[in-house]
Amino acid sequence: MGFIWFWLVAIMIVAYVVFDGFDLGVGILHPFLARTDEEKQLMLRSIGPVWDGNEVWLVAGGGTLYFAFPLLYASAFSGFYLALMIVLWLLIMRGLGVELRMHMEIGVWRAFFDGLFFISSLLLAIFYGAALANVIRGVPLGADGYFFLPLWTNWRVGPAPGILDWYTVIGGVVALVALSLHGALYLVVKTEGSLQERSRVAARMFWIALLALTVVSLPASIIARPDTLDNFRAYPVLLAVPVIVLLVLSGILYFSRKSDDRKAFACSCAYLTVMLVGAAIALYPRLLPSSSDASRDITIQKALSGPHTLRVGLVWWAFGMCLALMYFVIVYRMFKGKVTLDSGDYGH
Amino acid sequence: MTALLLHRIHFAFTVTYHYLFPQLTMGLALLIVVLKTIAIRHEDERYNQAARFWARIFAINFLIGVVTGIPMEFQFGTNWSQFARVTGGVIGQPLAMEGVFSFFLESAFLGLFLFGENRLSAKMHWAAAFLVFVGSWISGFFIIITNAWMQHPVAYRVLPNGTYEVTSFWGLLTNPWGLLQYAHNMSGAVITGSFVMCAVGAFYVLENRFAEQGRIFLRVGVVVGLISCITQIFPTGDLHGRYIAKHQPAAVAGMEGLFSTQRGAGIVLIGQPDEEKQTIDNPLVVNNVLSFLIYGTTEAEVKGLDQIPRDQWPEPLPLLFYSYHIMAGLGTYFVLLMVMAGFLLWRGKLFHTRWALWPLLLSFPLPYIANTAGWMTAEIGRQPWVVYGLIRTSDGYSKYVSAGNGLFTLLGFMWMSTVLSILFIVLVYRVIEKGPEVTGPGTAPTGASLSAA
Numbered sequence: 001m002g003f004i005w006f007w008l009v010a011i012m013i014v015a016y017v018v019f020d021g022f023d024l025g026v027g028i029l030h031p032f033l034a035r036t037d038e039e040k041q042l043m044l045r046s047i048g049p050v051w052d053g054n055e056v057w058l059v060a061g062g063g064t065l066y067f068a069f070p071l072l073y074a075s076a077f078s079g080f081y082l083a084l085m086i087v088l089w090l091l092i093m094r095g096l097g098v099e100l101r102m103h104m105e106i107g108v109w110r111a112f113f114d115g116l117f118f119i120s121s122l123l124l125a126i127f128y129g130a131a132l133a134n135v136i137r138g139v140p141l142g143a144d145g146y147f148f149l150p151l152w153t154n155w156r157v158g159p160a161p162g163i164l165d166w167y168t169v170i171g172g173v174v175a176l177v178a179l180s181l182h183g184a185l186y187l188v189v190k191t192e193g194s195l196q197e198r199s200r201v202a203a204r205m206f207w208i209a210l211l212a213l214t215v216v217s218l219p220a221s222i223i224a225r226p227d228t229l230d231n232f233r234a235y236p237v238l239l240a241v242p243v244i245v246l247l248v249l250s251g252i253l254y255f256s257r258k259s260d261d262r263k264a265f266a267c268s269c270a271y272l273t274v275m276l277v278g279a280a281i282a283l284y285p286r287l288l289p290s291s292s293d294a295s296r297d298i299t300i301q302k303a304l305s306g307p308h309t310l311r312v313g314l315v316w317w318a319f320g321m322c323l324a325l326m327y328f329v330i331v332y333r334m335f336k337g338k339v340t341l342d343s344g345d346y347g348h
Numbered sequence: 349m350t351a352l353l354l355h356r357i358h359f360a361f362t363v364t365y366h367y368l369f370p371q372l373t374m375g376l377a378l379l380i381v382v383l384k385t386i387a388i389r390h391e392d393e394r395y396n397q398a399a400r401f402w403a404r405i406f407a408i409n410f411l412i413g414v415v416t417g418i419p420m421e422f423q424f425g426t427n428w429s430q431f432a433r434v435t436g437g438v439i440g441q442p443l444a445m446e447g448v449f450s451f452f453l454e455s456a457f458l459g460l461f462l463f464g465e466n467r468l469s470a471k472m473h474w475a476a477a478f479l480v481f482v483g484s485w486i487s488g489f490f491i492i493i494t495n496a497w498m499q500h501p502v503a504y505r506v507l508p509n510g511t512y513e514v515t516s517f518w519g520l521l522t523n524p525w526g527l528l529q530y531a532h533n534m535s536g537a538v539i540t541g542s543f544v545m546c547a548v549g550a551f552y553v554l555e556n557r558f559a560e561q562g563r564i565f566l567r568v569g570v571v572v573g574l575i576s577c578i579t580q581i582f583p584t585g586d587l588h589g590r591y592i593a594k595h596q597p598a599a600v601a602g603m604e605g606l607f608s609t610q611r612g613a614g615i616v617l618i619g620q621p622d623e624e625k626q627t628i629d630n631p632l633v634v635n636n637v638l639s640f641l642i643y644g645t646t647e648a649e650v651k652g653l654d655q656i657p658r659d660q661w662p663e664p665l666p667l668l669f670y671s672y673h674i675m676a677g678l679g680t681y682f683v684l685l686m687v688m689a690g691f692l693l694w695r696g697k698l699f700h701t702r703w704a705l706w707p708l709l710l711s712f713p714l715p716y717i718a719n720t721a722g723w724m725t726a727e728i729g730r731q732p733w734v735v736y737g738l739i740r741t742s743d744g745y746s747k748y749v750s751a752g753n754g755l756f757t758l759l760g761f762m763w764m765s766t767v768l769s770i771l772f773i774v775l776v777y778r779v780i781e782k783g784p785e786v787t788g789p790g791t792a793p794t795g796a797s798l799s800a801a
Binding site: 050 | 415424434460463778
């Protein structure tokens, strides 16, 4: 049961990153790629009908995590208190930035919401990357399963790290670049003309940066957390994961060159998925490792809810996910193709 | 300020502010379905126009509800981690179900409802509106079920590691407390929606701008408002009150300011409780009524606070007393106002009776106050327990989150709420000022690029 719920929660987090990832990427890119007000509108419309549904993966995933692994939810959310609160504020700002721009005809207001959208998307990407890096590095868990981390201490990976140290900053930068690339590839799919061309150029730049960062992130993880590769050593078949990472990364380049934009975007989805799956494999069966004492690790075993809860949960979860997927198919079908500025069109 | 008090205020502030928006979302969602239904049944385009106008306000309100709601789900972990850790196996379930069953539904069909009118047939568009309504009411249901378990824990057992687990899924979802609370709460949300609709209608009629739409708003608002004001008191409020009296005598004693156990207890209409001297200052009492309301006979004995150990008194007691009295007082006023408005509407005089339109215009903030006061009654009445009778509030908060960090984020939320309030008022006022007659189908939200908020 623990194994199943570990992967179900992982799937929901992956879904959140893949779906909301391109919303964030678009937010990060839009001050740079859009030259005119129309282009800014186009970029916003490219995510307009879907961003809110994408964000639901975070809420549904958070709820699922809460009920399947209450100890993890309690410990991690109170331990990363300040960072999480900042993330919540950024999510508020992002929502306002996306939605309220069009309610205002005045340029200053539009610029204000554009700025809000950009800054919140940028910082959210960095915080998400840093969050994942924190989980991989481990936190100073107490005997009672709790901890509290300040935002930063001395920027070193030690027994008393901060939420931000050199390793988690790398994680933040990887996420920033990966989601920017993801957003750029999404824009290539959804737009036309010069905006599409600029998105292509941006994608190429981010691709090079991401290749370098992906290569750096592996040894960095091993320095920050020497036992990162234990599961991979125990099951060599899992070494397929880094191979797939490199394959899909090359796939992005290959399909971009051929202007097969949908496949390039699909490769980017696969990249995010496989990177997260790799991290989950490295963690398993831990959920939140201790940075000092392995006996204090929060493991699946320790954090798992009661058996009846989980059995019943499996039934409604599966049913609910079928419904959710159906809604996603409906919405994305209604919204497929390039975005335009015609009014009266869905999503406009 | 102690960390415990800070964490309490932190949750109370964020949830109170958040709930100002969903109550209108849920109320309006129903009213929009009503408008769309009338439009289809009578093939009356004016009702479609009305629905489009309210959809614009709905969209703004929904957005603020979404962005202020996301923090709620995470605050169990951030500020109430010990409570979350112990009870996650129970209340994590309805919270997760809310996301899975309600938010996906709402987010998908709100976009179709707001922007799909041109692409969908009239019936499909009605269906999109209906599904948004269903989604928002399902969401309310799961939240109420979560709260009901804290008020009245059922269908649980304690595991060897001290955490709680559900023993019966249906038992949890059909918690009698929850069903009563749900009916009472949703009725309250409909009151908010119909009062807001009446206020805009009265504004247009008094101003003699968009008066035809204004009359539609008043007609629908008064009829739905009258029904919901009555169901708010009877049967939902009445049944819920009796159930509370049975299971949380301390809460009822606190609500009523009943310091000593009495046979034939009277009801205090107005007064100020003095916790130290255990008296009510300046009381205005009607004899025997409390006994009658709870037990149906004027002779019955009602348990006072004297029978409850001091460390189990709800606190802050005076706030509980005032919250309850504000809720009940406003609830009574709502019935009087709506009966009057309903009578004038029936006689065909409402639209010309300016002295009746003015209170309809000015009363729209009151349901917000009444709903908030109702929730404060429920939540303070539950104290000093976070899960009634099982876990004390003082054992539930995050011990490692210092008061300083808590105050920092509380101030952050307060600042953000101020900005959100200003934005909300500006945006909604612009929609009201532009009026309902500016658009045809499909261009529903003003210039709006965006859908699914």
